[in-house]
Amino acid sequence: MPKPMRKPHQPQSLKRFLTHASRMLCAWAWLLSAAAHAGMGIVERAGEPGRVPFTAFYPTEQTEQSRHKGPFEFSLAPNATPSPGSHPLVVLSHGSGGSPWVHVDLTRTLVENGFVVVMPEHRGDNYKDFSEPGTNSWKLRPAEVSQAIDLIAQDPLLGPVTTTNQVAMYGGSAGGHTALTLAGGQWSPARFRDHCQAHIAEDFSSCVGFITRLTGGWLDGLKKQVALAVIRYRFDDTTTHSHQDPRIRAIIAAVPFAADFDLSTLVTPAVPLGLILARQDINQIPHFHGLAVQRICKTCTTVADLPQAGHGVMLSPLPPLGATDSITFQLLSDPPGFDRQQLPALHQKVADFFKQHLTRP
Numbered sequence: 001m002p003k004p005m006r007k008p009h010q011p012q013s014l015k016r017f018l019t020h021a022s023r024m025l026c027a028w029a030w031l032l033s034a035a036a037h038a039g040m041g042i043v044e045r046a047g048e049p050g051r052v053p054f055t056a057f058y059p060t061e062q063t064e065q066s067r068h069k070g071p072f073e074f075s076l077a078p079n080a081t082p083s084p085g086s087h088p089l090v091v092l093s094h095g096s097g098g099s100p101w102v103h104v105d106l107t108r109t110l111v112e113n114g115f116v117v118v119m120p121e122h123r124g125d126n127y128k129d130f131s132e133p134g135t136n137s138w139k140l141r142p143a144e145v146s147q148a149i150d151l152i153a154q155d156p157l158l159g160p161v162t163t164t165n166q167v168a169m170y171g172g173s174a175g176g177h178t179a180l181t182l183a184g185g186q187w188s189p190a191r192f193r194d195h196c197q198a199h200i201a202e203d204f205s206s207c208v209g210f211i212t213r214l215t216g217g218w219l220d221g222l223k224k225q226v227a228l229a230v231i232r233y234r235f236d237d238t239t240t241h242s243h244q245d246p247r248i249r250a251i252i253a254a255v256p257f258a259a260d261f262d263l264s265t266l267v268t269p270a271v272p273l274g275l276i277l278a279r280q281d282i283n284q285i286p287h288f289h290g291l292a293v294q295r296i297c298k299t300c301t302t303v304a305d306l307p308q309a310g311h312g313v314m315l316s317p318l319p320p321l322g323a324t325d326s327i328t329f330q331l332l333s334d335p336p337g338f339d340r341q342q343l344p345a346l347h348q349k350v351a352d353f354f355k356q357h358l359t360r361p
Helices: 012-035 100-112 135-154 174-182 189-199 204-208 220-234 290-296 327-332 340-358
Strands: 039-045 054-060 065-069 072-078 087-093 116-120 162-172 248-254 273-278 301-306
Touching (some): 054 135, 072 100, 087 174, 087 340, 162 174, 162 340
Parallel strands (some): 087 116, 087 162, 162 248, 273 301
Antiparallel strands (some): 039 054, 065 072
Protein backbone atom coordinates (compact mmCIF):
# COMPACT_ATOMS: atom_id res chain seq x y z
CA MET A 1 0.00 0.00 0.00
CA PRO A 2 1.59 3.36 -1.02
CA LYS A 3 2.49 5.75 1.77
CA PRO A 4 0.49 9.01 1.91
CA MET A 5 2.34 11.93 0.43
CA ARG A 6 3.76 14.40 2.95
CA LYS A 7 3.82 18.12 2.42
CA PRO A 8 7.33 19.36 1.77
CA HIS A 9 8.89 20.97 4.82
CA GLN A 10 9.01 24.77 4.67
CA PRO A 11 12.13 26.33 6.14
CA GLN A 12 11.47 28.66 9.05
CA SER A 13 12.84 31.60 7.04
CA LEU A 14 10.29 30.94 4.26
CA LYS A 15 7.45 30.82 6.79
CA ARG A 16 8.55 34.18 8.22
CA PHE A 17 8.74 35.64 4.73
CA LEU A 18 5.24 34.46 3.82
CA THR A 19 3.80 35.78 7.07
CA HIS A 20 5.48 39.16 6.53
CA ALA A 21 4.31 39.29 2.91
CA SER A 22 0.74 38.52 3.94
CA ARG A 23 0.78 41.33 6.48
CA MET A 24 2.26 43.73 3.96
CA LEU A 25 -0.44 42.89 1.41
CA CYS A 26 -3.12 43.62 4.02
CA ALA A 27 -1.49 46.93 4.88
CA TRP A 28 -1.09 47.91 1.20
CA ALA A 29 -4.73 47.05 0.48
CA TRP A 30 -5.77 49.18 3.42
CA LEU A 31 -3.65 52.12 2.29
CA LEU A 32 -4.88 51.89 -1.31
CA SER A 33 -8.47 51.82 -0.09
CA ALA A 34 -7.87 54.81 2.20
CA ALA A 35 -6.22 56.79 -0.62
CA ALA A 36 -9.46 56.68 -2.60
CA HIS A 37 -11.40 58.57 0.07
CA ALA A 38 -11.98 62.20 -0.78
CA GLY A 39 -13.29 63.56 2.49
CA MET A 40 -14.39 63.14 6.09
CA GLY A 41 -18.04 62.59 6.83
CA ILE A 42 -19.65 63.32 10.19
CA VAL A 43 -22.84 62.26 11.91
CA GLU A 44 -24.04 63.36 15.35
CA ARG A 45 -26.51 61.09 17.12
CA ALA A 46 -28.43 62.41 20.12
CA GLY A 47 -28.68 60.01 22.99
CA GLU A 48 -32.05 58.41 23.55
CA PRO A 49 -32.93 57.20 27.07
CA GLY A 50 -30.34 54.62 28.02
CA ARG A 51 -28.17 55.33 24.97
CA VAL A 52 -24.98 57.33 24.95
CA PRO A 53 -24.86 60.25 22.47
CA PHE A 54 -22.03 60.01 19.97
CA THR A 55 -20.28 61.76 17.13
CA ALA A 56 -18.84 59.65 14.33
CA PHE A 57 -16.39 60.51 11.54
CA TYR A 58 -15.86 58.33 8.49
CA PRO A 59 -14.43 58.20 4.96
CA THR A 60 -16.65 59.59 2.22
CA GLU A 61 -16.30 60.43 -1.44
CA GLN A 62 -18.61 63.42 -1.13
CA THR A 63 -17.39 67.01 -1.02
CA GLU A 64 -16.66 68.62 2.32
CA GLN A 65 -18.17 71.93 3.43
CA SER A 66 -17.13 74.52 5.99
CA ARG A 67 -18.84 73.93 9.34
CA HIS A 68 -18.56 75.68 12.72
CA LYS A 69 -18.21 73.29 15.65
CA GLY A 70 -17.61 74.77 19.08
CA PRO A 71 -14.94 77.48 18.75
CA PHE A 72 -13.58 75.94 15.53
CA GLU A 73 -14.28 75.92 11.82
CA PHE A 74 -13.74 72.60 10.07
CA SER A 75 -14.09 71.17 6.59
CA LEU A 76 -16.57 68.29 6.93
CA ALA A 77 -19.23 66.40 4.99
CA PRO A 78 -22.28 66.19 7.32
CA ASN A 79 -24.43 63.06 6.90
CA ALA A 80 -22.59 62.15 3.72
CA THR A 81 -22.75 58.69 2.17
CA PRO A 82 -19.85 56.60 3.53
CA SER A 83 -17.24 55.26 1.14
CA PRO A 84 -18.02 51.64 0.25
CA GLY A 85 -16.13 48.83 1.84
CA SER A 86 -15.66 47.47 5.34
CA HIS A 87 -13.94 50.03 7.54
CA PRO A 88 -12.39 49.14 10.90
CA LEU A 89 -13.67 51.05 13.91
CA VAL A 90 -11.80 53.20 16.44
CA VAL A 91 -13.58 54.33 19.61
CA LEU A 92 -12.10 57.54 21.01
CA SER A 93 -12.69 58.35 24.68
CA HIS A 94 -12.34 62.08 25.39
CA GLY A 95 -10.75 63.61 28.46
CA SER A 96 -12.59 65.13 31.39
CA GLY A 97 -14.96 67.86 30.16
CA GLY A 98 -13.90 67.03 26.61
CA SER A 99 -15.56 67.31 23.23
CA PRO A 100 -15.14 65.71 19.80
CA TRP A 101 -13.78 68.95 18.32
CA VAL A 102 -10.43 68.91 20.13
CA HIS A 103 -9.62 65.54 18.54
CA VAL A 104 -10.50 66.33 14.92
CA ASP A 105 -6.88 66.38 13.73
CA LEU A 106 -6.21 62.86 15.03
CA THR A 107 -9.60 61.78 13.72
CA ARG A 108 -8.84 63.07 10.24
CA THR A 109 -5.62 61.06 10.14
CA LEU A 110 -7.50 57.94 11.20
CA VAL A 111 -10.21 58.53 8.59
CA GLU A 112 -7.57 59.09 5.90
CA ASN A 113 -6.21 55.69 6.89
CA GLY A 114 -9.57 54.07 6.31
CA PHE A 115 -11.07 54.02 9.83
CA VAL A 116 -14.48 54.97 11.12
CA VAL A 117 -14.07 56.89 14.40
CA VAL A 118 -16.80 57.14 17.04
CA MET A 119 -16.63 59.37 20.12
CA PRO A 120 -19.18 58.64 22.85
CA GLU A 121 -20.19 61.66 24.92
CA HIS A 122 -19.38 60.45 28.42
CA ARG A 123 -22.22 61.15 30.80
CA GLY A 124 -21.61 63.83 33.42
CA ASP A 125 -18.09 64.54 32.17
CA ASN A 126 -18.23 66.35 28.85
CA TYR A 127 -18.18 69.89 27.51
CA LYS A 128 -21.96 70.17 27.84
CA ASP A 129 -22.27 68.61 31.29
CA PHE A 130 -19.43 68.64 33.82
CA SER A 131 -21.48 67.51 36.82
CA GLU A 132 -19.82 64.13 37.56
CA PRO A 133 -16.10 64.16 36.69
CA GLY A 134 -13.66 61.76 38.31
CA THR A 135 -14.47 58.33 39.69
CA ASN A 136 -18.24 58.59 39.12
CA SER A 137 -17.58 59.03 35.40
CA TRP A 138 -14.76 56.48 35.32
CA LYS A 139 -17.16 53.77 36.52
CA LEU A 140 -19.47 54.41 33.53
CA ARG A 141 -17.05 55.18 30.72
CA PRO A 142 -15.90 51.66 29.72
CA ALA A 143 -19.49 50.44 29.33
CA GLU A 144 -20.24 53.57 27.28
CA VAL A 145 -17.38 52.60 24.96
CA SER A 146 -18.94 49.16 24.52
CA GLN A 147 -22.33 50.73 23.90
CA ALA A 148 -20.84 53.01 21.25
CA ILE A 149 -19.63 49.92 19.37
CA ASP A 150 -23.13 48.46 19.57
CA LEU A 151 -24.68 51.69 18.31
CA ILE A 152 -22.34 51.91 15.32
CA ALA A 153 -23.14 48.30 14.43
CA GLN A 154 -26.85 49.15 14.51
CA ASP A 155 -26.56 52.53 12.80
CA PRO A 156 -28.40 52.59 9.44
CA LEU A 157 -25.75 54.77 7.80
CA LEU A 158 -22.51 53.40 9.27
CA GLY A 159 -23.38 49.87 10.34
CA PRO A 160 -23.25 48.37 6.83
CA VAL A 161 -19.75 49.73 6.13
CA THR A 162 -18.08 49.32 9.55
CA THR A 163 -16.30 46.29 10.99
CA THR A 164 -17.18 46.00 14.68
CA ASN A 165 -15.80 42.58 15.60
CA GLN A 166 -12.20 43.91 15.66
CA VAL A 167 -12.09 47.38 17.16
CA ALA A 168 -9.35 49.77 18.25
CA MET A 169 -9.68 52.17 21.17
CA TYR A 170 -7.88 55.43 22.01
CA GLY A 171 -8.22 57.57 25.13
CA GLY A 172 -6.44 60.58 26.59
CA SER A 173 -6.26 61.73 30.23
CA ALA A 174 -9.55 60.54 31.78
CA GLY A 175 -10.06 58.75 28.46
CA GLY A 176 -6.65 57.20 29.06
CA HIS A 177 -7.99 55.87 32.36
CA THR A 178 -10.84 54.32 30.36
CA ALA A 179 -8.29 52.85 27.95
CA LEU A 180 -6.30 51.23 30.77
CA THR A 181 -9.49 49.76 32.22
CA LEU A 182 -10.42 48.22 28.87
CA ALA A 183 -6.88 46.83 28.58
CA GLY A 184 -7.50 44.78 31.72
CA GLY A 185 -6.54 47.26 34.43
CA GLN A 186 -8.37 47.21 37.77
CA TRP A 187 -8.83 50.32 39.91
CA SER A 188 -10.75 51.54 42.96
CA PRO A 189 -11.77 54.90 44.48
CA ALA A 190 -9.87 53.94 47.64
CA ARG A 191 -6.65 53.67 45.61
CA PHE A 192 -7.27 57.22 44.37
CA ARG A 193 -7.60 58.30 48.02
CA ASP A 194 -4.44 56.47 49.03
CA HIS A 195 -2.47 58.04 46.19
CA CYS A 196 -3.59 61.54 47.10
CA GLN A 197 -2.87 61.04 50.79
CA ALA A 198 0.66 59.98 49.93
CA HIS A 199 1.37 62.51 47.15
CA ILE A 200 -0.97 65.47 47.53
CA ALA A 201 1.83 68.01 47.09
CA GLU A 202 3.62 66.32 44.18
CA ASP A 203 0.47 65.42 42.20
CA PHE A 204 -1.95 68.08 43.42
CA SER A 205 -3.69 68.66 40.08
CA SER A 206 -4.52 64.97 39.67
CA CYS A 207 -6.21 64.99 43.05
CA VAL A 208 -8.22 68.23 42.83
CA GLY A 209 -8.64 68.83 39.08
CA PHE A 210 -9.00 72.35 37.71
CA ILE A 211 -10.34 73.89 40.94
CA THR A 212 -7.12 75.40 42.25
CA ARG A 213 -3.33 75.00 42.15
CA LEU A 214 -0.49 75.18 44.63
CA THR A 215 1.36 78.46 44.17
CA GLY A 216 4.05 78.33 46.84
CA GLY A 217 2.10 80.82 48.93
CA TRP A 218 0.83 80.68 52.50
CA LEU A 219 -2.54 79.25 51.38
CA ASP A 220 -0.99 76.05 50.06
CA GLY A 221 -1.13 74.28 53.42
CA LEU A 222 -4.82 75.06 53.80
CA LYS A 223 -5.55 73.94 50.22
CA LYS A 224 -3.92 70.58 50.89
CA GLN A 225 -5.76 70.07 54.18
CA VAL A 226 -9.16 70.87 52.65
CA ALA A 227 -8.46 68.69 49.61
CA LEU A 228 -7.46 65.71 51.74
CA ALA A 229 -10.49 66.08 53.99
CA VAL A 230 -12.81 65.99 50.97
CA ILE A 231 -10.91 63.11 49.36
CA ARG A 232 -11.02 60.98 52.54
CA TYR A 233 -14.76 61.57 52.84
CA ARG A 234 -15.68 60.93 49.21
CA PHE A 235 -13.31 58.16 48.14
CA ASP A 236 -13.38 55.42 50.74
CA ASP A 237 -14.95 52.78 48.50
CA THR A 238 -12.63 49.80 48.10
CA THR A 239 -14.70 48.22 45.31
CA THR A 240 -12.50 47.16 42.41
CA HIS A 241 -13.71 48.19 38.95
CA SER A 242 -12.87 46.52 35.63
CA HIS A 243 -14.44 46.08 32.21
CA GLN A 244 -13.33 44.28 29.08
CA ASP A 245 -14.87 43.95 25.63
CA PRO A 246 -13.61 41.07 23.45
CA ARG A 247 -14.24 43.13 20.31
CA ILE A 248 -11.50 45.59 21.30
CA ARG A 249 -8.19 44.26 19.96
CA ALA A 250 -5.78 47.22 20.31
CA ILE A 251 -5.65 50.19 22.70
CA ILE A 252 -3.66 53.40 23.10
CA ALA A 253 -3.64 55.35 26.37
CA ALA A 254 -2.35 58.93 25.99
CA VAL A 255 -1.19 60.85 29.09
CA PRO A 256 -3.50 58.63 31.17
CA PHE A 257 -4.65 59.07 34.74
CA ALA A 258 -3.32 55.84 36.24
CA ALA A 259 -2.47 56.35 39.92
CA ASP A 260 -5.57 54.53 41.19
CA PHE A 261 -4.84 51.26 39.35
CA ASP A 262 -3.55 48.07 40.84
CA LEU A 263 -0.51 48.10 38.57
CA SER A 264 -0.08 44.33 38.85
CA THR A 265 -3.17 44.06 36.61
CA LEU A 266 -1.31 45.93 33.85
CA VAL A 267 1.87 43.84 33.77
CA THR A 268 0.54 41.90 30.76
CA PRO A 269 -2.50 43.73 29.35
CA ALA A 270 -5.29 41.72 27.78
CA VAL A 271 -4.68 43.30 24.35
CA PRO A 272 -1.79 45.17 22.69
CA LEU A 273 -1.47 48.42 24.64
CA GLY A 274 0.33 51.51 23.38
CA LEU A 275 1.34 54.47 25.54
CA ILE A 276 1.82 58.14 24.71
CA LEU A 277 3.88 59.97 27.33
CA ALA A 278 4.47 63.69 27.80
CA ARG A 279 7.40 64.38 30.11
CA GLN A 280 6.39 68.00 30.90
CA ASP A 281 2.85 67.06 31.92
CA ILE A 282 2.00 68.98 35.10
CA ASN A 283 -1.66 67.96 35.12
CA GLN A 284 -0.89 64.26 35.57
CA ILE A 285 2.71 63.95 36.73
CA PRO A 286 4.15 61.18 34.50
CA HIS A 287 6.05 59.50 37.35
CA PHE A 288 2.77 58.56 39.03
CA HIS A 289 0.75 57.84 35.88
CA GLY A 290 1.98 57.04 32.35
CA LEU A 291 5.55 56.26 33.36
CA ALA A 292 4.32 54.06 36.21
CA VAL A 293 2.43 51.95 33.67
CA GLN A 294 5.40 51.92 31.29
CA ARG A 295 7.71 50.68 34.08
CA ILE A 296 5.46 47.80 35.12
CA CYS A 297 4.10 46.69 31.74
CA LYS A 298 6.04 43.89 30.04
CA THR A 299 4.24 43.95 26.70
CA CYS A 300 3.32 47.61 26.18
CA THR A 301 4.53 49.62 23.20
CA THR A 302 5.65 53.20 23.74
CA VAL A 303 4.03 54.83 20.72
CA ALA A 304 5.60 58.18 21.66
CA ASP A 305 7.65 59.53 24.56
CA LEU A 306 7.78 63.29 24.09
CA PRO A 307 10.33 65.08 26.29
CA GLN A 308 8.96 68.61 25.75
CA ALA A 309 5.23 67.94 25.59
CA GLY A 310 2.59 68.74 28.19
CA HIS A 311 -0.84 67.35 28.96
CA GLY A 312 -2.40 69.25 26.06
CA VAL A 313 -0.50 67.10 23.54
CA MET A 314 -3.61 64.91 23.30
CA LEU A 315 -5.67 67.91 22.08
CA SER A 316 -5.50 69.01 18.46
CA PRO A 317 -6.73 71.55 17.63
CA LEU A 318 -5.98 73.09 21.00
CA PRO A 319 -9.07 74.91 22.32
CA PRO A 320 -9.04 78.50 23.65
CA LEU A 321 -7.50 78.22 27.13
CA GLY A 322 -8.29 81.65 28.56
CA ALA A 323 -5.87 84.07 30.18
CA THR A 324 -2.30 83.00 30.79
CA ASP A 325 -2.87 83.10 34.55
CA SER A 326 -5.90 80.76 34.37
CA ILE A 327 -5.61 77.22 35.71
CA THR A 328 -6.77 75.78 32.39
CA PHE A 329 -4.04 77.63 30.51
CA GLN A 330 -1.36 76.59 32.99
CA LEU A 331 -2.32 72.90 32.92
CA LEU A 332 -3.07 72.43 29.21
CA SER A 333 -0.96 74.93 27.27
CA ASP A 334 2.17 73.70 25.48
CA PRO A 335 5.42 74.08 27.43
CA PRO A 336 8.08 76.36 25.92
CA GLY A 337 9.95 74.57 23.18
CA PHE A 338 7.19 72.15 22.18
CA ASP A 339 6.48 72.24 18.46
CA ARG A 340 2.94 71.26 17.42
CA GLN A 341 4.24 70.43 13.97
CA GLN A 342 5.20 67.06 15.53
CA LEU A 343 1.56 66.12 15.92
CA PRO A 344 0.76 64.91 12.37
CA ALA A 345 3.56 62.35 12.68
CA LEU A 346 2.28 61.33 16.12
CA HIS A 347 -1.24 60.89 14.75
CA GLN A 348 0.10 58.69 11.97
CA LYS A 349 1.88 56.55 14.58
CA VAL A 350 -1.48 56.02 16.26
CA ALA A 351 -3.02 54.92 12.96
CA ASP A 352 -0.05 52.64 12.22
CA PHE A 353 -0.28 50.98 15.65
CA PHE A 354 -3.93 50.19 15.08
CA LYS A 355 -3.35 48.94 11.54
CA GLN A 356 -0.57 46.68 12.75
CA HIS A 357 -2.77 44.99 15.32
CA LEU A 358 -6.06 44.89 13.41
CA THR A 359 -4.68 43.50 10.14
CA ARG A 360 -2.86 40.49 11.51
CA PRO A 361 -3.84 37.27 9.76
